[in-house]
Amino acid sequence: TIPVIIDCDPGIDDVMALTLAFAHPELDIKLITTEPGNQTQEKTIYNALAFTSYMKKNIEVAKGLDKPFFRKLEIADEVHGENGLGDVQFPEPTLQLSNRTAVEAMKETLLLSDEQIILIATGPLTNVGALLLAHPEVKSKIKYISYMGGAAVGGNMSPTAEFNVYVDPHAADIVFRSGVPIVMSGLDVTHKAYVTIEELDEIEAIGTEFALKVATMLRFYIHTAKQTAFHTPNFEGQIRLHDLCAVSYVLTPELFSGDDCHVAVELEGRLTSGTTVVDYSQRTGLPHNVKVLHTVHREKFLEQFLNAVKIMGQQ
Ligand code: BDR
Ligand code: CA
Numbered sequence: 001t002i003p004v005i006i007d008c009d010p011g012i013d014d015v016m017a018l019t020l021a022f023a024h025p026e027l028d029i030k031l032i033t034t035e036p037g038n039q040t041q042e043k044t045i046y047n048a049l050a051f052t053s054y055m056k057k058n059i060e061v062a063k064g065l066d067k068p069f070f071r072k073l074e075i076a077d078e079v080h081g082e083n084g085l086g087d088v089q090f091p092e093p094t095l096q097l098s099n100r101t102a103v104e105a106m107k108e109t110l111l112l113s114d115e116q117i118i119l120i121a122t123g124p125l126t127n128v129g130a131l132l133l134a135h136p137e138v139k140s141k142i143k144y145i146s147y148m149g150g151a152a153v154g155g156n157m158s159p160t161a162e163f164n165v166y167v168d169p170h171a172a173d174i175v176f177r178s179g180v181p182i183v184m185s186g187l188d189v190t191h192k193a194y195v196t197i198e199e200l201d202e203i204e205a206i207g208t209e210f211a212l213k214v215a216t217m218l219r220f221y222i223h224t225a226k227q228t229a230f231h232t233p234n235f236e237g238q239i240r241l242h243d244l245c246a247v248s249y250v251l252t253p254e255l256f257s258g259d260d261c262h263v264a265v266e267l268e269g270r271l272t273s274g275t276t277v278v279d280y281s282q283r284t285g286l287p288h289n290v291k292v293l294h295t296v297h298r299e300k301f302l303e304q305f306l307n308a309v310k311i312m313g314q315q
Contacts, residue, residue, distance in 0.1 A: 005031045005110075006018065007120070012038075012079075012086050019312050020251070051090055053090075053095045054091060065127060071170070106127065119180075124165075124171060125174075129171030144181040147184050151187035165276055169265050181290075185249060192296050202306065222239045248301055258291045258294055259292055260290070263279070
């Protein structure tokens with residue numbers, strides 16, 4: 001099995017990423033932690049608990065920091081809805097919130113582990129940044145961070161900044177400079193990891209209560225995304241499953257390709273704050289700290305996702 005910790009801000013595509021992880025017993029999910037991003041801390045922790053309970057997974061869920069390091073929190077309620085899950089309801093959680101904070105739980109889980117753990121991060125990097133700052137001794141226990149965030153070219157919050165990095169660039173800066181290897185599923189690859197409106201019919205055809213909830217969430221996602229800054233050229237009819245890439249890469253890295261290079265986070269730029277500056281052309285001469293993904297085998301990726309929805313619907 002592959003030991004992982006998942007740090008997220010559920011979030012429609014975050015719960016899709018959890019679905020993929022839950023469907024694969026070869027992933028040993030040690031811990032789930034949350035932070036604000038798509039919605040407030042209160043709502044993202046509720047969603048993580050409710051969704052994990054609904055999927056009948058007995059995994060520790062711990063609450064992280066309640067706001068970005070320095071920035072005022074900006075949530076994406078226009079994309080993920082009032083409850084963060086496109087108004088789709090899950091029953092009240094049966095799982096109890098952990099009595100450890102996210103940072104404590106991550107630190108203790110990492111230090112107690114005999115093997116290295118992969119950190120999957122699908123939200124702003126507030127918790128991971130705090131962990132690496134406060135407890136640098138955990139670094140050698142992290143195999144790599146599979147991160148959904150950033151972009152080499154083109155943002156979705158500003159012309160150049162992607163949402164997760166934009167929300168807490170200071171935390172992202174700490175993580176990108178930490179020396180821990182990072183695999184970045186930025187918009188370059190996640191915009192190619194989509195499901196079409198027509199393919200939503202296939203999801204609905206699975207026919208389980210869960211599959212219908214998935215289709216409803218994804219319909220909400222495209223509906224609202226169309227009306228926001230997330231609208232980009234060639235967007236028509238495509239629902240991007242951003243966060244799923246960070247889990248899919250851990251399971252099947254062969255579906256992806258990318259380049260090793262140096263990436264830094266812009267903190268202050270007049271126009272570019274929160275941008276990941278990807279040194280494709282090796283101008284800085286700085287060591288490669290990130291594998292920047294740019295391509296995914298969409299058909300296989302989609303098949304993997306549909307299978308996960310099928311498997312989890314039977315629980
Ligand atoms: C990222 O922003 C969030 O809204 C999504 O959950 C994803 O993590 C995409 O830019
Ligand atoms: Ca997310």
